[in-house]
Amino acid sequence: MEIKPGIHWIGAIDWNLRDFHGYVTQRGSTYNSYLILDEKKVVVDTVKKHLAKEWLANIERLVDFDQIDYIVSNHVEMDHSGSLPVLMELAPQAKIITSVHGERGLKRHYKKEWDFKTVQSNSSMNIGKRTLTFVHTAMVHWPDNMVTYIAEDKLLLPNDAFGQHIAHSQRFDNDVGWDIIREEAAKYYANIVLPYGLQVQKAIEALGTLDIDMIAPSHGQIWRTYIPKLLEEYHKWANNICQDKALVVYDTMWGSTEKMAHAIKDGLIEAKIPTTVRSLKHSHHSDIMTDVLDSKLLIFGSPTINNGMLPSMGGFLTYLKGLKPQNRVGFAFGSYGWGGQATGQIEEEMKTLKWEVPIPSVRHQYIPDDEELINIKNTAMKLAESIK
Numbered sequence: 175m176e177i178k179p180g181i182h183w184i185g186a187i188d189w190n191l192r193d194f195h196g197y198v199t200q201r202g203s204t205y206n207s208y209l210i211l212d213e214k215k216v217v218v219d220t221v222k223k224h225l226a227k228e229w230l231a232n233i234e235r236l237v238d239f240d241q242i243d244y245i246v247s248n249h250v251e252m253d254h255s256g257s258l259p260v261l262m263e264l265a266p267q268a269k270i271i272t273s274v275h276g277e278r279g280l281k282r283h284y285k286k287e288w289d290f291k292t293v294q295s296n297s298s299m300n301i302g303k304r305t306l307t308f309v310h311t312a313m314v315h316w317p318d319n320m321v322t323y324i325a326e327d328k329l330l331l332p333n334d335a336f337g338q339h340i341a342h343s344q345r346f347d348n349d350v351g352w353d354i355i356r357e358e359a360a361k362y363y364a365n366i367v368l369p370y371g372l373q374v375q376k377a378i379e380a381l382g383t384l385d386i387d388m389i390a391p392s393h394g395q396i397w398r399t400y401i402p403k404l405l406e407e408y409h410k411w412a413n414n415i416c417q418d419k420a421l422v423v424y425d426t427m428w429g430s431t432e433k434m435a436h437a438i439k440d441g442l443i444e445a446k447i448p449t450t451v452r453s454l455k456h457s458h459h460s461d462i463m464t465d466v467l468d469s470k471l472l473i474f475g476s477p478t479i480n481n482g483m484l485p486s487m488g489g490f491l492t493y494l495k496g497l498k499p500q501n502r503v504g505f506a507f508g509s510y511g512w513g514g515q516a517t518g519q520i521e522e523e524m525k526t527l528k529w530e531v532p533i534p535s536v537r538h539q540y541i542p543d544d545e546e547l548i549n550i551k552n553t554a555m556k557l558a559e560s561i562k
């Protein structure tokens with residue numbers, strides 16, 4: 175598909191992808207690769223290895239392999255470099271354009287002495303009617319990441335940044351509509367980019383000076399209609415600007431912690447705080463992270479088992495801590511029989527993340543009675559006040 179005159183999408187659609195290194199991709203994904211036909215013929219990024227055949231067919235329809243001058247590798251991760259070896263077999267004359275970290279990473283992955291040309295940030299390369307400019311975006315989300323910008327076409331090829339895991343037969347943002355693309359862009363940010371807010375802010379600053387009317391990332395749909403709305407969302411996410419919303423995440427053994435979770439939810443709703451309740455038995459941690467992204471108040475509950483929290487809560491907190499959501503208000507709760515260590519442990523994790531914890535954790539022995547449930551509902555209403 176020609177996305178700009180002389181610039182073609184040549185990627186592959188992974189309709190069946192449902193797990194992207196532990197992240198549930200309910201809508202599948204794409205690996206977007208682009209071919210620029212100018213005086214020089216340039217391939218930008220490749221696709222995951224198992225889809226190499228259809229990708230090579232896309233290239234071959236447009237150009238002979240021995241005519242390819244450059245392959246730009248914006249990012250080493252194998253969903254974008256996995257088909258590089260097979261293309262290099264067919265186009266051994268091609269020079270690989272990448273960052274210093276990119277060259278190092280590609281050599282570690284493929285153990286090949288290909289013809290590399292490393293590029294500095296903000297350096298440019300003329301390919302005929304166009305000039306490619308490379309901007310390094312280290313740690314968004316690997317050290318090697320860079321973006322490619324084509325001023326003549328007002329086109330940004332940012333690789334992972336601004337991606338979404340969506341498999342669709344049409345290529346543009348308005349083909350799926352704002353609600354779906356926003357949801358998937360948020361999930362992608364929450365599960366992949368969230369720890370790198372400072373780097374994202376710097377990258378957005380560096381890109382802010384560029385004239386852009388199309389953003390073609392390496393996953394999902396190409397942005398052309400919703401670019402201002404997308405940048406507004408990225409600004410909020412990168413700065414940990416949340417909404418006055420609450421998220422209650424819990425697991426339960428015999429239903430007591432669940433009763434507490436629902437009493438808390440009732441208090442929050444009474445205090446007019448939009449609230450989502452997520453049971454760890456029924457929701458995947460990657461979906462819960464999408465709720466974490468814009469919820470100011472994060473409330474986590476677990477009963478105590480063997481002097482600690484349930485493994486489901488332990489696993490969720492391990493995942494969440496790695497993604498480092500900041501600027502949140504936390505509260506922990508749970509039932510216990512004896513010991514009762516889980517709530518304190520959850521609260522400690524919240525403090526490690528530097529969240530505000532205005533109200534100490536609450537635990538109830540065995541089964542909370544009606545009065546205790548009313549008390550915890552009232553506690554939730556106080557928590558609601560703390561974020562208003």
Ligand code: FEO
Pocket residue numbers: 249251252253254315316334392393
């Ligand atoms: Fe889409 Fe970092 O790979």
